[in-house]
Amino acid sequence: xxxxxxxxxxxxxxxxxxxxxxxxxxxxxxxxxxxxxxxxxxxxxxxxxxxxxxxxxxxxxxxxxxxxxxxxxxxxxxxxxxxxxxxxxxxxxxxxxxxxxxxxxxxxxxxxxxxxxxxxxxxxxxxxxxxxxxxxxxxxxxxxxxxxxxxxxxxxxxxxxxxxxxxxxxxxxxxxxxxxxxxxxxxxxxxxxxxxxxxxxxxxxxxxxxxxxxxxxxxxxxxxxxxxxxxxx
Amino acid sequence: xxxxxxxxxxxxxxxxxxxxxxxxxxxxxxxxxxxxxxxxxxxxxxxxxxxxxxxxxxxxxxxxxxxxxxxxxxxxxxxxxxxxxxxxxxxxxxxxxxxxxxxxxxxxxxxxxxxxxxxxxxxxxxxxxxxxxxxxxxxxxxxxxxxxxxxxxxxxxxxxxxxxxxxxxxxxxxxxxxxxxxxxxxxxxxxxxxxxxxxxxxxxxxxxxxxxxxxxxxxxxxxxxxxxxxxxxxxxxxxxxxxxxxxxxx
Numbered sequence: 001x002x003x004x005x006x007x008x009x010x011x012x013x014x015x016x017x018x019x020x021x022x023x024x025x026x027x028x029x030x031x032x033x034x035x036x037x038x039x040x041x042x043x044x045x046x047x048x049x050x051x052x053x054x055x056x057x058x059x060x061x062x063x064x065x066x067x068x069x070x071x072x073x074x075x076x077x078x079x080x081x082x083x084x085x086x087x088x089x090x091x092x093x094x095x096x097x098x099x100x101x102x103x104x105x106x107x108x109x110x111x112x113x114x115x116x117x118x119x120x121x122x123x124x125x126x127x128x129x130x131x132x133x134x135x136x137x138x139x140x141x142x143x144x145x146x147x148x149x150x151x152x153x154x155x156x157x158x159x160x161x162x163x164x165x166x167x168x169x170x171x172x173x174x175x176x177x178x179x180x181x182x183x184x185x186x187x188x189x190x191x192x193x194x195x196x197x198x199x200x201x202x203x204x205x206x207x208x209x210x211x212x213x214x215x216x217x218x219x220x221x222x223x224x225x226x227x228x229x230x231x232x233x
Numbered sequence: 234x235x236x237x238x239x240x241x242x243x244x245x246x247x248x249x250x251x252x253x254x255x256x257x258x259x260x261x262x263x264x265x266x267x268x269x270x271x272x273x274x275x276x277x278x279x280x281x282x283x284x285x286x287x288x289x290x291x292x293x294x295x296x297x298x299x300x301x302x303x304x305x306x307x308x309x310x311x312x313x314x315x316x317x318x319x320x321x322x323x324x325x326x327x328x329x330x331x332x333x334x335x336x337x338x339x340x341x342x343x344x345x346x347x348x349x350x351x352x353x354x355x356x357x358x359x360x361x362x363x364x365x366x367x368x369x370x371x372x373x374x375x376x377x378x379x380x381x382x383x384x385x386x387x388x389x390x391x392x393x394x395x396x397x398x399x400x401x402x403x404x405x406x407x408x409x410x411x412x413x414x415x416x417x418x419x420x421x422x423x424x425x426x427x428x429x430x431x432x433x434x435x436x437x438x439x440x441x442x443x444x445x446x447x448x449x450x451x452x453x454x455x456x457x458x459x460x461x462x463x464x465x466x467x468x469x470x471x472x473x474x475x476x477x478x479x480x481x482x483x
């Protein structure tokens with residue numbers, strides 16, 4: 001069976017800096033994997049390699065068995081990137097309309113609007129939306145091509161509690177359909193709430209992995225366990 | 234195919250909804266033409282009158298502006314926003330993205346050229362024969378390709394905030410030194426000799442040739458220079474595009 005995502009001994013070097021040093025990671029169907037790590041641990045590099053935005057220095061990244069750069073892979077994986085700013089003068093439905101045209105089997109507009117919780121905002125321009133609503137638009141354009149693997153790079157950074165909970169609900173609904181998610185986050189409570197499996201990376205390699213219960217061990221919270229782990233290394 | 238059309242459609246909508254950015258690009262060359270081409274229109278520039286000469290050169294000036302801003306600044310901004318990166322994670326053919334910007338730059342160019350010819354005919358007393366008008370239009374729009382390539386190269390190497398001032402810093406002196414603002418023959422001899430190295434000079438000479446106002450140099454040399462410049466700018470843009478892939482870590 002082809003795994004949604006597979007990293008095999010992946011390294012990535014930028015000049016003198018080794019961002020990934022032999023990363024091994026598999027995402028299975030129906031799994032939501034939370035990728036945790038301090039700044040500089042290699043999370044963004046791993047995400048970029050998985051999306052085919054940068055080529056690993058060595059090792060192999062596969063998306064459903066294919067090179068992430070293949071058009072075939074790009075129709076099955078979609079991403080919500082943390083840095084993205086969207087052209088502000090286009091309306092919500094226009095953004096979705098455009099992105100839907102990239103895919104062979106896009107979802108219906110109404111369905112995407114509902115899955116992202118954007119009802120009533122279809123005609124609003126991106127620049128007029130609140131931070132939480134803007135994130136949901138990014139979530140919608142990631143969903144519209146009907147992907148089997150969703151990559152969420154710090155999707156709730158900067159959102160208030162309510163907006164964060166709303167997005168969690170939509171992420172859970174996506175996973176409930178049997179598809180997979182790779183989530184990076186700085187909110188460990190978010191990993192605890194959503195992840196079927198937690199992977200901690202440090203200095204470009206996997207430091208620990210398991211359910212959030214297993215990672216927690218005897219610590220009171222995932223955060224305590226995470227800090228302990230970083231201090232020990 | 235639908236993707237190409239939609240990219241073009243939304244590129245236009247973006248421009249229409251931001252008139253504060255798109256209008257100056259169109260009006261700048263027209264206003265300049267009214268100042269210099271209409272007010273000093275009866276002076277001679279050699280074979281043709283100033284009002285005729287400046288239709289060709291402000292036409293070139295306008296086309297270069299629309300190309301540099303349409304490509305350079307918008308690519309730099311969308312790169313800086315991380316928007317181009319989001320699109321690159323999708324199966325969107327990257328050609329659709331560039332085709333939309335090219336279509337946009339050409340339509341802006343066409344608007345500028347038609348407006349200039351209209352102002353020339355009404356205020357400047359320059360009535361072009363239909364074939365002349367069509368040939369001038371064709372040369373000016375065709376030449377935009379070289380400057381779209383330059384814009385693209387700048388777009389991949391400029392930051393989102395520095396792009397607009399940097400483009401102006403290149404655009405305005407380049408236009409002046411190539412004889413687009415005042416006829417090249419009015420400029421010092423050293424500048425005239427230097428202009429041969431500037432793509433806008435060759436562009437304007439091709440346009441002037443249609444009106445019988447060029448310096449009579451080889452057409453092949455002008456076309457060759459424009460093509461060579463386009464190839465160099467594309468190569469630089471491609472290097473910038475590749476460079477983006479190695480960037481950022483965390």
